[in-house]
Amino acid sequence: MSHQLLLRFDSFDRSRFDAEAETRANAGLTLLQLWLEGSTAHWALFSVNDVEKAQAWLGQEQSLGHGPSASHMLSTA
Known part of the structure; x- marks a missing residue:
C-alpha cells in the first residue's frame, strides 16, 4: 500500500516552500x-x-x- 499526503496552503510563499525541500525530503516526502x-x-x-x-x-x-491549512493522509485502495 502506498501513501500520499495532500496539503492545502491558504497563503503560500514559494521561496520558503522551495527552501524547505530538504527538510521535507528528510521527513520521507x-x-x-x-x-x-x-x-x-x-x-x-x-x-x-x-x-x-x-x-x-x-x-x-x-x-x-506556518503549516498547511488542511492536510489529508491518503493511501491507495
Whole structure:
C-alpha cells in the first residue's frame, strides 16, 4: 500500500516552500504535484515514504504556525 499526503496552503510563499525541500525530503516526502487554486491557495501532493516521519513533520509545521491549512493522509485502495 502506498501513501500520499495532500496539503492545502491558504497563503503560500514559494521561496520558503522551495527552501524547505530538504527538510521535507528528510521527513520521507517527495513532491509529486503542485496546483494553484484561484489566485492564492496552493495544493501540494507528496509521495510518503515514512508515514510516522511525515506526520511528525506535519505536526512540527503546524506548531510553528506556518503549516498547511488542511492536510489529508491518503493511501491507495
